[in-house]
Amino acid sequence: MALWNAVSQVATVTQLAGVDAYGLISMIVEAARTVKRNREICQLLARRARMIGDLLQQLERTQLMQHMETRNPVEQLEATLRHAYALIASCRDGSYMYSCCMGVKRADQLREVQNEITFYLQLFPLVSFVDNTRSWEQLLSRACPLCSREATDDLHAVHHVEHEDRLGTEALMANGFENLGTHPPSKSKEEKTKGQVMNMRGLANLIGGAKGAELLHFSFSQILAATDNLSDGNLVGNGGFGCVYKGKLSNGVDIAVKRHDVSSFQGPHEFRTEIESIPNLRHRNIISLLGCCVQAEESILIYEYMPNKCLASIIADETKRELLNWSKRLRIIKGIADGLVYLHGHSQMCIVHRDIKASNILLDHEMNAKITDFGLALMLAPNTSAEVVVMGTYGYADPEYVATGVISEKADVYGFGIVLLEIISGKLFRSHKLEAKGYPGLPLPDYAHKYQAELLLHKLVDPLLHAEEHESSQIMECLKVALLCIHHLAKHRPTMSEVVTMLGRT
Structure with missing residues (x-):
């Protein structure tokens, strides 16, 4: 019986040779719903497979699948998915005697294929990251035609820093967390500053679309004037992004000034998320973002001031x-x-x-x-x-x-x-x-x-x-x-x- 099932599994893999990744993912998800053995790991595999499908769609939307360097790992992925489907199908269809004899070995095989799929989950964002860097480079060139090669190199550096942050956060999650996402791998102050400065320069050139255009753009001299040169007397708080100061504009409006600390890892991503999301939110129970300041090494967010703090x-x-x-x-x-x-x-x-x-x-x-x-x-x-x-x-x-x-x-x-x-x-x-x-x-x-x-x-x-x-x-x-x-x-x-x-x- 065990020999027959082994032969059957090989036949199944062979029959699946012509099925593409999307078809295999659908089959894996469907098969995992009805497994009789190793249910937990099979369903986890199915969730990972769905994530792979989402990543592949992103690659297709950016036309990256046309490149041979992207297509090659996708073909290897399809072989892994065929193997995964065969294993899950055996957990669904195998006899009781077969499961008794092969149960432990099958669980080990499922874990091995899960590790392979996890590798692709890490690989495809890297591929997308390379393409995003090219896109940023093109946008920056259009926004600043005289941009030097040195600035372009800096742009590559900031994306590298951001990608390290994301991978570092994933590693942190495996070991528990206190304030999740706030303890990345340590980097030198020079690295952090370099990535931060270039990303904010890029944002300064690119802001002006539907989201950024709604924000007021303050100069750093305006910020200094509003906060008495960022004096300690106006300091009202300190968080993961940086210090928060109370300020007053020339028209008498009180503001809260959140200044990014270059020693903090919470920088470009959080800054970008804030300026993309909050300006479109209009509700009495959502904070109002009034504007931002992006100048030299400074990246600052300006909010309505809340006198009773948090x-x-x-x-x-x-x-x-x-x-x-x-x-x-x-x-x-x-x-x-x-x-x-x-x-x-x-x-x-x-x-x-x-x-x-x-x-x-x-x-x-x-x-x-x-x-x-x-x-x-x-x-x-x-x-x-x-x-x-x-x-x-x-x-x-x-x-x-x-x-x-x-x-x-x-x-x-x-x-x-x-x-x-x-x-x-x-x-x-x-x-x-x-x-x-x-x-x-x-x-x-x-x-x-x-x-x-x-x-x-x-x-x-x-x-x-x-x-x-x-x-x-x-x-x-x-x-x-x-x-x-x-x-x-x-x-x-x-x-x-x-x-x-x-x-x-x-």
Whole structure:
């Protein structure tokens, strides 16, 4: 029987010799749905195969498949996909006796072919990266015809630096994370500065399309004048991108100036994402990006100023938090929810923020919430998911997304649920290692689930929140919404539209 199955597998591979990559990927996905053995690794293989298909479509759209250097690895890939299909089919169709004899060996073979497919997942972005560099070079030449060869070499350098960042982040994910995506492989200050300067020069020349044209372009001298020469007295914060200063324009408008620190790896990609996404977003609960400054080594983003800073700073300060009564907290909660509904349904596309946390919620003078920091944002088709490199912040990142790399709008729902718990409990996730009888050192979500099971949700409420009787019932309803949002499986979480409906009853 084993010999017959082995012969059958060889025949299957031979019969598939004329099937192209797209056909093989479809067959792999279909076969993985009905496997009887090695189900988990077969389904993982199918997900990887779908990602390969997406990459191949990108290569075709850029006409790279016409080049022999691209076509050769695709032909090798097709051989790997044929092998993968044969292995998955054997897991689906093999007899019980065969599975007993060959089960362990088949699992090893599946892992080997998975490693081969992973190689192509790394290879094809490299091919696309080379083509993107050519495109940037052509665009830069058109924008600046007198651009020197030295500048073109610098352009190649910046793309190399950015690609290293992405690969470094992938390697980091395999070892766990604290603030995801913020600890890349170390590079010299000279390397970082060189890549940063050239990328921002390129952006300065290329901004002016439909997205960039909506932004005001400030000179560095205007920034210095608005912030008293970027004085320490105007420093209001410091994050992964760089320092944030309060400023005032000549017309009296208060602004927040986010200046990139060349020692930070969060630079060109985040800068570009912000200027491409925020100007197109118009909502009372989304921060307004007023303009940017790209000059010499400087890359600066200018936002509307939020006098009450971020939600995390309010929660961490007992004096300020005590002034935050339930009506104000509820308004903040509903504001965040409304902003996310807008993002998830904006322009018939779904914008996934990917880093919803208390420090990314700013508060204006009336304590209205505004979502900020779109450096990690992704755009998806509605009600779909994608497999991407995991990035975000520990504690707020959806655990299912962290485990699988599959992202959807439900990742933002999870982050919202954690923020909702923080607002009600008056404790930030990072400081919330609770010591209680039977629950030593539990983080906030686990603590909440424990109390839910024991019908003791009222013990989660901030002691400084002196709620009236009718408000207590609203708080309990909001806690139940939060617990739905932080379910460990994305499919069991509500959408943000459903969250807004539930909050509307409070």
